[in-house]
Amino acid sequence: MQEKKTIPSPRKITTEPRFTDKVFRGVVTSGGLIAGLLLGLIGFFLVFNGFEAMRSAGLSFLTGFDWVDAIPENGQAASYGIGAMLYGTIVTGILAMIMGVPVAVGTALFLSYYAPEWIKKPMVVVVDVMAAIPSIVYGLWGYFVLMPHAEYWAKLIHKYFGFIPFFDMPAPVFTRSPFIAGLVLAIMIIPIVTAVSREVFAQTPLERIQAAYALGATKWSMIKAVVFPYGRGGVIGGAMLGLGRALGETVAVYTVLNLVYDIRIEVLLSAGGSVASMIVNKFGEADPVELQALMGAGFVLFMVTLLVNFLANYIINKTARE
Amino acid sequence: MSQTTLNVKPEHPWKLTPKDLVTDLLGALFTLLSTLAIVGFSPLKGKLGFALTLIVMAIVTATVMSWIRLDRKAAVNSSTTVLVYIAASFVIMALASVLYEIIRLGAPGFSLSIFTKDMSETASDMPLTEGGLLHAVIGTAYIVTFATLIATPIGILTALYIVEVKGRFAGTVRFFVQAMSGVPSIVAGLFIFAFWMIQLGNSYSGIAGGFALTVLMIPTVARTAEEVLKLIPQDLREAGLALGATQWRTVAMVVIPAARSGLITAVILGIARVVGETAPLLLTIGGADAINLNPTAGNMSAFPYYVWKNLLIGSENAISRAWLGVFVLMILVLIFFALARYFGAAKGSRK
Numbered sequence: 001m002q003e004k005k006t007i008p009s010p011r012k013i014t015t016e017p018r019f020t021d022k023v024f025r026g027v028v029t030s031g032g033l034i035a036g037l038l039l040g041l042i043g044f045f046l047v048f049n050g051f052e053a054m055r056s057a058g059l060s061f062l063t064g065f066d067w068v069d070a071i072p073e074n075g076q077a078a079s080y081g082i083g084a085m086l087y088g089t090i091v092t093g094i095l096a097m098i099m100g101v102p103v104a105v106g107t108a109l110f111l112s113y114y115a116p117e118w119i120k121k122p123m124v125v126v127v128d129v130m131a132a133i134p135s136i137v138y139g140l141w142g143y144f145v146l147m148p149h150a151e152y153w154a155k156l157i158h159k160y161f162g163f164i165p166f167f168d169m170p171a172p173v174f175t176r177s178p179f180i181a182g183l184v185l186a187i188m189i190i191p192i193v194t195a196v197s198r199e200v201f202a203q204t205p206l207e208r209i210q211a212a213y214a215l216g217a218t219k220w221s222m223i224k225a226v227v228f229p230y231g232r233g234g235v236i237g238g239a240m241l242g243l244g245r246a247l248g249e250t251v252a253v254y255t256v257l258n259l260v261y262d263i264r265i266e267v268l269l270s271a272g273g274s275v276a277s278m279i280v281n282k283f284g285e286a287d288p289v290e291l292q293a294l295m296g297a298g299f300v301l302f303m304v305t306l307l308v309n310f311l312a313n314y315i316i317n318k319t320a321r322e
Numbered sequence: 323m324s325q326t327t328l329n330v331k332p333e334h335p336w337k338l339t340p341k342d343l344v345t346d347l348l349g350a351l352f353t354l355l356s357t358l359a360i361v362g363f364s365p366l367k368g369k370l371g372f373a374l375t376l377i378v379m380a381i382v383t384a385t386v387m388s389w390i391r392l393d394r395k396a397a398v399n400s401s402t403t404v405l406v407y408i409a410a411s412f413v414i415m416a417l418a419s420v421l422y423e424i425i426r427l428g429a430p431g432f433s434l435s436i437f438t439k440d441m442s443e444t445a446s447d448m449p450l451t452e453g454g455l456l457h458a459v460i461g462t463a464y465i466v467t468f469a470t471l472i473a474t475p476i477g478i479l480t481a482l483y484i485v486e487v488k489g490r491f492a493g494t495v496r497f498f499v500q501a502m503s504g505v506p507s508i509v510a511g512l513f514i515f516a517f518w519m520i521q522l523g524n525s526y527s528g529i530a531g532g533f534a535l536t537v538l539m540i541p542t543v544a545r546t547a548e549e550v551l552k553l554i555p556q557d558l559r560e561a562g563l564a565l566g567a568t569q570w571r572t573v574a575m576v577v578i579p580a581a582r583s584g585l586i587t588a589v590i591l592g593i594a595r596v597v598g599e600t601a602p603l604l605l606t607i608g609g610a611d612a613i614n615l616n617p618t619a620g621n622m623s624a625f626p627y628y629v630w631k632n633l634l635i636g637s638e639n640a641i642s643r644a645w646l647g648v649f650v651l652m653i654l655v656l657i658f659f660a661l662a663r664y665f666g667a668a669k670g671s672r673k
Contacts, residue, residue, distance in 0.1 A: 017569065024570035028487050031479025035540050036495035039502050042509065042537070045516040106409025114406050123410065125663075130417050132659050134598020135507075136626050137420065137648050140633060144641075145423045153370065187416050194413075218399035241504065248506020250601035251626075255633065276508045280604055298512040302505065309504035313497065 039306075046302060050295030053080060061296060062086065065261050067282070069290055080293035082300060084261045088178065088273020089301075092253065093246040095182025095267060096189055101239045103186070104193035111194070112201040113219060113227075131191035139255035142184035147256060150180045154268045168266050176258035178272035184256050185249055189242030196241060200234025200319055201227055233319030240312035248305045250276035275301045345387065353383045380404050421652075428649025431642050436650075442612035446632050446640040455647060457613045458628040461528060462654075464617040465607065465624055466597055468532030469539050474589050476536075477543025481588075484544075485551040486573055496548070503541035510537040511602030518606075526608025528617035531624065534602035543592040550584030551577065587666040594658035598651055600626035625651045 017025065054061050057080055064081015111123055154174040161167045204227050212222040228235075253274045259281060260271035279294050279301075286294055338346070357376045381404050389397035436454035444453030480499060484492045514534040518524050554577055562572035578585070608621030609631060629647035632640040 020570045021568045024568075024573070025487050025489075028479050028482045029489050031476050032483025032487075032489065032495045033491065034476055035480040035502070035544055036491065036498045038537060038540065039498050039505070041517070042505065042513040045513055045521070046509070049516040049520055103409045103412050106406045107413050110406045110410040114403065115410070123414070126414055126417050129656070129659060130413070132594050132655055133420065134600065134626065134651065134655065136598060136600040136629050137424065137652060140629065140644060140648055141420050141423055143633075144427075145419065149370075156370075190413060190416075218395050220399040220402040221395060223402075244504045248504070248508065250506065250508040251630070276506055276601070279508055279512065280601060283605060295512060295516060298509050302509045305504055305506055305509075306501060309501045310497075312504075313500050 043299070043302060043306075046295050046299035050292050050297070050299050053289070053292035054296040054299070057081065057293075057296075061293075062300065065263065067261055067278070067293075069287065078289055078293075080290070080296075082275055082278070082297045084263050085259070085273040085275045085278045085297070086300065086304075087263050088257075088259075089247055089275050089304075091267065092178050092181045092185060092257070092272060092274060093243050095178060096185035096246040097239055097243055098186075099182060100186030100189045100242060101193055101235075104190045104238075104242070105197050105235055107190065107194045108197035108201055109223065109227075111198055113223065127191050127194050130187070131195070135188065135249060135252040138184055138188055139252035142180070142252060142256045146184065147175060147180055150183055151175055154179055158268050166265055166267050169268055170266065171269065173270040174268060176256055176270045176272075178257065178267045178269075181253050181257040181272060181274070182267070184252050185246040188249065188252060189245050192245060193235075193238045193242040196238030196316060197231065197235050200231035200238075200316075204230045231319070233315050237312045237314075237316035237319065240308055240315070244305045244308040244312060247308065248276055248301060250274075250280055253277045254280055345391075349383050349387050353379045356383075377408055380408075424645070424649055424652050427642070427645040428647075428652075431646035432649060436646070440611065440613045441628075446635045446643055447637045449639060450642055450646065455625070455628050455650065457610060457623045458625045458647065460613055460615065461531075461607065461610075461622045461624040461627070462597065464528040464622065465531040465535060465603070466593060468529055468617065469535035469596055470589065470593055472532070472536045473539035473543055473592060477540050477588065477592065478547050478585060480540070480544040481547035481551055482573065484548050486569070486577065499541050499544045502537075503545060505537070505541075506601075507538055507599050508601040508605075510534050511605035513537065514602065515605045525619070526606065526621050527619050528607060528614070528622040531603045531607040531622060532617070534606045535596040535599060538599060538602065539592040539596045542595045543588050546588035546591050547581075547585055550581050550588060553584070554580050583665045587662050590658050590662040590665065594655055594662060597658065598626055598655055600630055603627050604630065625654070 057064065060079075060081050060083075062081070063083040064079065065084045066079045066081055067085075068076070068079045070076060070078035107123075107127065111120060111127075115123060151174045154177060157179075158167050158169050158174070162169065208226045208230070209222060212226050217225060254277040257272045257274055257277060258270045259273060259278055261273070262271060264271050275297050279297055282290065282294060353376065357372065357379050360375050360379070361372050381401050384400040384404050385397045388400040431450040433451075435451075437456055437459060439452075439454035440457035441453045441455070442457075480495060483489055484496050489495075511534050514530055514537070518530050518533055519526075524530065558576050558580060559572055562576040563569070567575070603624050603626055607624060607627060609627050610621040610623045614620045614622050625647055629644045629651065632644040632647065
């Protein structure tokens with residue numbers, strides 16, 4: 001008896017996803033795109049609402065020093081310029097980098113190469129907790145706890161280095177200065193700079209480290225010859241991420257900085273600027289026209305921090321990939 | 323030919339000999355004594371003078387000692403070692419000071435009755451036994467819950483899009499989300515104000531604050547979730563697909579259960595990130611002293627707002643209230659932080 005062979009017809013091979021997968025991909029894609037588009041939406045709505053103020057002020061919106069409301073009775077026109085605040089933001093940001101980044105890189109080195117095992121874990125927790133503390137807490141601490149000390153330090157700096165124009169002092173008011181704001185910001189950016197630096201330090205090839213030691217290098221010569229050249233990009237990127245955070249910090253700066261619409265190079269003087277703090281400061285009593293100007297200021301701040309962040313992430317990603 | 327066997331005794335040349343140990347201890351002693359002497363007999367005074375002198379003397383002693391023992395390279399190594407240790411101790415000191423002051427200034431006002439009363443009949447200047455922050459508890463609970471409900475699905479979908487679907491825009495979305503985590507919180511507040519209030523004509527409310535916090539929470543959730551999903555072994559996915567599952571089934575029944583504790587960590591980290599945010603709430607919730615049970619309308623309060631308001635009032639009792647608010651807020655943040663670490667450590671899904 002002959003068996004009859006039935007050959008099943010071959011299943012169609014297709015790369016076409018099933019219906020459920022199509023739905024799944026659609027949902028996930030839309031979720032991902034919402035997050036991606038959010039950045040664009042933020043920019044769009046700030047421009048949309050702030051455009052009138054920026055257009056009417058023109059370039060002086062960026063360079064002007066005045067923030068004056070219109071007083072119709074006197075025939076005084078409104079004039080909004082964020083030049084002084086923008087300058088102040090950058091000054092406090094740079095001060096925060098100068099004071100914070102060395103400590104953060106030192107801490108990252110400590111965690112990567114110096115710390116004994118038993119202190120490493122608690123130290124990582126310390127840095128993580130510092131990152132988790134809300135900015136208002138830093139603001140309160142900065143104002144009530146740090147400022148009395150920092151004022152004294154500022155006086156000492158002025159006394160011994162007053163001949164340097166930055167540390168000169170036209171009026172002896174040392175509280176709420178860019179120096180103190182920079183100090184608070186420095187503490188706030190330490191966690192992120194430490195975290196990013198530590199990540200790139202951890203990627204340093206072990207064989208190069210061992211090669212350096214085998215050649216008789218001390219720990220520091222090894223770091224100088226191997227770790228720093230390899231991780232330079234990451235450290236720079238991390239510092240810039242910190243700068244981005246510092247530029248956008250609002251509440252902590254508001255409490256420890258005296259906003260003055262003027263450009264001064266004396267960083268110990270109680271007069272500084274911050275775009276973010278100004279927005280909070282002026283928001284409460286803003287009329288619709290001023291609100292537009294505040295939206296414009298928010299847009300400028302948004303663009304500046306975005307630029308710094310893009311650059312920082314680009315540098316970090318490039319370093320990480322090598 | 324006879325073989326001679328060398329009996330090599332294991333040595334530990336890197337270990338400190340008793341002689342080294344003694345000199346090290348003497349060095350430390352010298353640093354301390356010389357600091358005390360300098361502070362005692364020179365114009366340098368106070369804690370700052372002591373700290374600065376101690377740092378300088380520590381560097382000088384360590385450098386000189388290694389130079390005498392070995393050479394210039396060792397001396398440089400010693401001084402940088404001291405500097406690195408100083409940097410780390412600065413960080414510990416800063417955190418210790420923050421936590422210590424919060425407890426010192428915030429804990430005395432703490433009692434359970436603050437969770438039963440609001441500030442509708444109490445002025446901030448009154449003693450802390452009057453009034454409480456129940457309205458802030460309710461406000462924060464509403465706002466953070468709302469933000470979590472929106473940000474969690476979007477954040478996890480974003481991570482899935484980047485890691486699982488790997489769509490055409492995956493790289494772009496990843497880059498944008500990365501940049502978004504650096505958006506200043508005040509800008510998020512302004513955005514919601516422009517969109518939700520000006521454009522759509524709503525007024526201050528709890529959900530407006532929730533929206534603002536959503537903007538800040540999405541990047542944290544998305545980036546942590548992305549890292550967690552990347553740690554799931556590719557084998558698991560391939561096994562699921564080889565069994566004939568669709569991608570949807572693989573993700574839902576294999577990948578997500580495997581990553582569950584990590585995803586919970588992502589959400590908790592997101593909550594910890596936004597629970598203390600102040601600036602966006604100042605622009606969106608309006609602030610209130612009384613309990614508002616309706617999150618969709620009417621001014622709402624929150625912990626950060628409570629602290630902010632009392633800080634601006636500035637009288638003695640108001641400042642104490644601000645510290646009390648910070649104390650409770652920090653307890654909340656630390657609870658979320660501990661939870662995140664607990665879930666993160668549960669399956670080793672974090673590095």
